[in-house]
Amino acid sequence: MEYIYAALLLHNAGKAITEDAITAVLQAAGIEVNDARVKALVAALEGVDIEEAIAKAAFAAPAAAAAPAA
Amino acid sequence: MEYIYAALLLHNAGKAITEDAITAVLQAAGIEVNDARVKALVAALEGVDIEEAIAKAAFAAPAAAAAPAA
Amino acid sequence: MEYIYAALLLHNAGKAITEDAITAVLQAAGIEVNDARVKALVAALEGVDIEEAIAKAAFAAPAAAAAPAA
Amino acid sequence: MEYIYAALLLHNAGKAITEDAITAVLQAAGIEVNDARVKALVAALEGVDIEEAIAKAAFAAPAAAAAPAA
Amino acid sequence: MEYIYAALLLHNAGKAITEDAITAVLQAAGIEVNDARVKALVAALEGVDIEEAIAKAAFAAPAAAAAPAA
Amino acid sequence: MEYIYAALLLHNAGKAITEDAITAVLQAAGIEVNDARVKALVAALEGVDIEEAIAKAAFAAPAAAAAPAA
Amino acid sequence: MAEEKHHTEHVPEWKKNEIENIMELIQSHKVFGMVGIEGILATKIQKIRRDLKDVAVLKVSRNTLTERALNQLGESIPEMNKYLDKQTALVFTNESPFKLYKVLEQTKTPSPIKGGAIAPEDIIVQKGPTSFPPGPILGELQSAGIPASIDAGKVAVKETKVVCKAGEAVPQKLATMLAKLEIYPLIVGLDLRAAYDNGTIYEPELLAIDESQYFSDITRAAQNAFNLAVNTAYPTSATIGTLLAKAFAESKNLGVNAVVFDSGVMDTLLAKAHVQMTSVASKAADKDANAVDDQL
Numbered sequence: 020m021e022y023i024y025a026a027l028l029l030h031n032a033g034k035a036i037t038e039d040a041i042t043a044v045l046q047a048a049g050i051e052v053n054d055a056r057v058k059a060l061v062a063a064l065e066g067v068d069i070e071e072a073i074a075k076a077a078f079a080a081p082a083a084a085a086a087p088a089a
Numbered sequence: 090m091e092y093i094y095a096a097l098l099l100h101n102a103g104k105a106i107t108e109d110a111i112t113a114v115l116q117a118a119g120i121e122v123n124d125a126r127v128k129a130l131v132a133a134l135e136g137v138d139i140e141e142a143i144a145k146a147a148f149a150a151p152a153a154a155a156a157p158a159a
Numbered sequence: 160m161e162y163i164y165a166a167l168l169l170h171n172a173g174k175a176i177t178e179d180a181i182t183a184v185l186q187a188a189g190i191e192v193n194d195a196r197v198k199a200l201v202a203a204l205e206g207v208d209i210e211e212a213i214a215k216a217a218f219a220a221p222a223a224a225a226a227p228a229a
Numbered sequence: 230m231e232y233i234y235a236a237l238l239l240h241n242a243g244k245a246i247t248e249d250a251i252t253a254v255l256q257a258a259g260i261e262v263n264d265a266r267v268k269a270l271v272a273a274l275e276g277v278d279i280e281e282a283i284a285k286a287a288f289a290a291p292a293a294a295a296a297p298a299a
Numbered sequence: 300m301e302y303i304y305a306a307l308l309l310h311n312a313g314k315a316i317t318e319d320a321i322t323a324v325l326q327a328a329g330i331e332v333n334d335a336r337v338k339a340l341v342a343a344l345e346g347v348d349i350e351e352a353i354a355k356a357a358f359a360a361p362a363a364a365a366a367p368a369a
Numbered sequence: 370m371e372y373i374y375a376a377l378l379l380h381n382a383g384k385a386i387t388e389d390a391i392t393a394v395l396q397a398a399g400i401e402v403n404d405a406r407v408k409a410l411v412a413a414l415e416g417v418d419i420e421e422a423i424a425k426a427a428f429a430a431p432a433a434a435a436a437p438a439a
Numbered sequence: 440m441a442e443e444k445h446h447t448e449h450v451p452e453w454k455k456n457e458i459e460n461i462m463e464l465i466q467s468h469k470v471f472g473m474v475g476i477e478g479i480l481a482t483k484i485q486k487i488r489r490d491l492k493d494v495a496v497l498k499v500s501r502n503t504l505t506e507r508a509l510n511q512l513g514e515s516i517p518e519m520n521k522y523l524d525k526q527t528a529l530v531f532t533n534e535s536p537f538k539l540y541k542v543l544e545q546t547k548t549p550s551p552i553k554g555g556a557i558a559p560e561d562i563i564v565q566k567g568p569t570s571f572p573p574g575p576i577l578g579e580l581q582s583a584g585i586p587a588s589i590d591a592g593k594v595a596v597k598e599t600k601v602v603c604k605a606g607e608a609v610p611q612k613l614a615t616m617l618a619k620l621e622i623y624p625l626i627v628g629l630d631l632r633a634a635y636d637n638g639t640i641y642e643p644e645l646l647a648i649d650e651s652q653y654f655s656d657i658t659r660a661a662q663n664a665f666n667l668a669v670n671t672a673y674p675t676s677a678t679i680g681t682l683l684a685k686a687f688a689e690s691k692n693l694g695v696n697a698v699v700f701d702s703g704v705m706d707t708l709l710a711k712a713h714v715q716m717t718s719v720a721s722k723a724a725d726k727d728a729n730a731v732d733d734q735l
Contacts, residue, residue: 020677023664024098025118031091032120040118047117048095048110050102056202058195063673077669077681093653093660108535125639129646132537133653142657146665160672161241163686165258168234171703172260180258187257188235188250190242203674209683216684216691230703233690266412268405270699277697287688287695287707300732303720304378305398307712311371312400320398327397328375328390330382336729343723343730352722353715370698373712409700417702422709 021050022060030069036061091120092130100139106131161190162200170209176201231260232270240279246271301330302340310349316341371400372410380419386411454504461500461508461529465516468496468531472539472634473519477526478550478627484528487546487629494542495532497629502527514638522632536634540646547628551618554611562603562617562624568595569620576619583616 025044026036034040038057045052095114099106108127115122165184169176178197185192235254239246248267255262305324306316314320318337325332375394379386388407395402450458465471476484476499488497502523510517532539552558564585571577571594580587586597602617603609609617609624617624634641668678669685694704695711723730 020664020668020675021098021101023668023673023675024094024101024660027660027664027667028091028094028098028114028118031094032115032118034119043117044098044114045102047113048098048102049104055195055198059193059199060673062193062196063671067671069667072667072670073663075666075670077666077678077685090656090660090663093656094664097657097660097664124637125641125645128535128636129537129648130653132535132541133648133650135538136541136650137654137657139657142654143661146658146662160682160686160689161238163672163674163682164234164238164241164690167683167686167690168231168238168254168258171231171234172255172258174259183257184238184254185242187253188239188242189244200674203676203679207679207683212680212683213687215680216688230687230690230694230701233694233699233701233703234686237686237690237693263412265405265408266700269403269409270701272403272406273697273699274693277693279693279697282693282696283689285692285696287692287704300716300720301378301381303716303723303731304374304381304712307716307719308371308374308378308394308398308400311374312395312398314399323397324378324394325382327393328379328382329384336732339727339730340723343726344719347719347722347726349719352718355718370708370712370715372700373698373708374716377709377712377716406700413700413702413705417705417709419709422706423713425706425710 021045021048022056026060026064027069027073036064091115091118092126096130096134097139097143106134161185161188162196166200166204167209167213176204231255231258232266236270236274237279237283246274301325301328302336306340306344307349307353316344371395371398372406376410376414377419386414457500457504458508458511461498461505462512464496464498464529464531465508465512469533470531470536470539470634470636471519472530472532472536472543473522473632474528474530474543475524475526475630475632476528477630478553478556478625479629483627490546491530491542494534495530495539497528497530499528505529515640516635518640519633519635524632527632528629530629530631536636536641537646537648539634540631540641540643541648543629543631547626547630549623550625550627551622552609552614552624554614555608556614556625558603558605558607558609558624559626560605560624561601562609562622564596564600564602564617564620564622566596566599568593571619579612580616583610583612585613585616585620 022041022045025041025048028044029036029040038054038061041057041060042052042054045057092111092115095111095118096106098114099110104110108124108131111127111130112122112124115127162181162185165181166176168184169180174180178194178201181197181200182192182194185197232251232255235251236246238254239250244250248264248271251267251270252262252264255267302321302325305321308324309316309320318334318341321337321341322332322334325337372391372395375391376386378394379390384390388404388411391407391410392402392404395407474497479487484497484499491497502525505527506520506523509520530539530543534542552562568590569587572592573589573594577587577589577594580594580596584600584602586600587594588597589595602613631643631646633643634646665678665681667673668675669681672682674682691704691707693699694701695707698708700708720731
């Protein structure tokens with residue numbers, strides 16, 4: 020999820036979510052960056068209203084499944 | 090929330106959440122860093138169980154997801 | 160979600176979920192395929208027990224439905 | 230479920246769910262296609278609001294049966 | 300129970316639930332029809348909101364399914 | 370659901386669920402029959418233990434009845 | 440003060456050493472703070488000093504010497520002098536001022552109040568039994584203004600009462616009785632007045648951290664990230680399971696709701712039809728038992 024956090028960090032700071040920006044943030048954290056994952060993330064976020072995607076509850080299955088284990 | 094995202098990014102990558110690390114991540118995102126906030130964050134997180142806080146997020150999801158079904 | 164459906168389609172048909180297979184399925188649907196997203200998906204699926212993940216969905220559904228009754 | 234996955238794949242990509250399209254997707258996955266099933270699927274989906282049908286929780290009985298076993 | 304299914308079949312197809320219609324459906328299935336039962340059923344179903352009865356069944360089930368999860 | 374009702378009607382009456390039988394029942398109800406759906410239905414029911422599927426529903430039902438009281 | 444400065448060259452050796460020592464402690468630590476130690480017993484200070492030893496160094500010195508030491512240092516360090524007050528100690532650490540504040544807050548414990556001391560807030564005695572058997576203590580409580588009586592063979596407080604208002608001096612008699620009742624109105628410990636860190640002076644209002652706020656922020660951030668990843672179908676080890684489950688559930692919903700004859704949903708369709716039939720049958724049976732067969 021580091022890649023997502025990097026994207027949210029940029030979004031929150033009002034910066035554009037580009038491959039370069041994500042790579043820079045991850046590298047600053049000492050993370051070895053996988054280019055394909057960066058590209059995939061930027062592609063997945065293209066045209067997405069991030070505020071809306073953040074607010075919309077994700078499908079709950081794993082959490083529900085985890086519940087009995089809790 | 091940028092500071093929180095930076096902390097989660099480091100946590101997720103298995104890196105120590107230090108003042109230097111958070112500052113580096115935020116700066117890499119082109120954010121002007123407020124030292125006092127970084128210090129406060131690192132001090133506060135020392136007493137916070139991050140895994141537990143994250144787990145709570147996943148646990149909160151099903152109720153949210155169920156809402157539209159109503 | 161197209162990429163995810165493609166993976167499940169292959170899994171259901173007892174086929175290996177490879178980058179080539181996913182690309183072929185998506186292209187057949189007339190979708191312009193993003194290589195990075197395909198790679199990221201295949202990487203994320205490594206070591207994942209799809210049957211188990213699906214079983215969680217079946218288990219989760221009723222709980223979600225029950226929430227409004229609570 | 231391959232046929233349904235194929236239909237949702239097309240729907241998600243904004244493509245029309247036609248017999249030809251489903252057949253092409255299934256064949257690309259290396260699946261031997263049963264024409265009657267394709268026809269039946271397209272017929273069943275005719276006039277269906279897919280977004281709505283996706284969101285509405287399916288009848289949950291089998292899940293219930295599974296629950297005590299969990 | 301065949302009689303009820305015959306009634307549901309007619310209802311679903313938007314046909315009137317008459318003695319003749321039920322008799323025809325049952326006979327087509329090769330079933331020896333009991334006239335008195337058909338009469339009783341048609342009379343009993345008069346004034347019953349079948350849509351509601353069906354919807355209720357569908358709605359109650361998921362809740363039931365959830366119960367063991369609670 | 371007409372097709373499912375027809376299948377269960379036949380099953381309940383102890384008749385074989387064949388394409389011809391289902392077609393006959395549906396036609397007797399004045400329903401225009403889609404051959405592909407009939408074929409798909411019969412194919413999909415192959416290997417399915419109807420009694421078991423129904424038993425699962427029966428399990429859900431009594432609980433369902435109790436639910437509104439909760 | 441001018442007079443003191445005038446005598447600077449006559450400062451005795453031990454005072455010079457003390458000033459040097461303070462200056463050196465400031466320079467060898469990232470952060471230093473001024474703490475109030477009013478009302479803390481020397482034995483308690485010793486204990487706190489031991490408890491802090493891995494985090495901070497505590498130094499009790501004369502204010503005049505501290506002031507001279509600070510004045511000889513650069514930057515805005517002399518500004519810290521305004522936090523000098525009676526009963527001040529210095530604390531030195533390499534942790535952040537926030538951590539220092541947190542650690543010092545943990546040194547605080549409830550303590551008895553002395554006669555003549557000012558109540559920091561209303562002192563309240565709660566209604567209820569005490570551990571004392573009947574005896575002279577009953578009269579002592581009453582004369583201290585605490586409504587006491589005998590109940591079930593024990594001395595008891597008759598009603599909840601404010602026995603001393605905030606800002607008022609606590610009478611000696613009352614102080615003695617409060618101590619006997621184990622009511623500790625004071626929170627005593629090292630009280631950080633200010634911390635100096637690399638040119639910035641932090642006051643306590645800024646240093647008090649609400650950890651629960653950070654906890655909920657993390658929960659929210661994690662939820663946001665999870666939602667974003669799932670809603671954009673971005674596969675990671677944390678989201679792939681959910682994405683698969685979501686796709687499966689959506690497919691199953693579509694299969695059932697659109698009545699697609701697929702082996703994956705046949706069980707559900709049959710069960711659904713059966714339950715619908717049962718529901719309709721029970722409605723019909725309500726009107727006429729002969730309308731349905733005995734199987735139901």
